[in-house]
Amino acid sequence: MTGTWTLVGPLADIPRQGARVVKTRNGCIAVFRTAEDEVFALNDSCPHKGGPLSEGIVHGTSVTCPLHAWVFDLNSGTAQGADVGQVPTWPARVEGGQVYLDIGQLG
16 A cells, blocks of 8 residues: 555444544544445535534435435535535545555645
8 A cells, every 4th residue: 555544443343334433633534334345534524514424324425414414425525416515535445354544645
């Protein structure tokens, strides 16, 4: 692996179509796992009302905010549909059954 990757933990610890929160010095990051075992990482706060995206519903490669149903693309962090907004995303990967975040991107 290239970059500054840090171990988050086993992929099996993140439920399919769910998330796990990772606390960093720059705030909380939600690490999502799709039904196909893809992983994505976004800031854990919806720009609309600060809802915890980690508690949202994961469908395909999107997550729906639990507070006001804004839908975000897990690849880009961009709100979909009529809603306007975006959350920062972070590089995430799975290697050997373990999830890693690129902490070099966390600042």
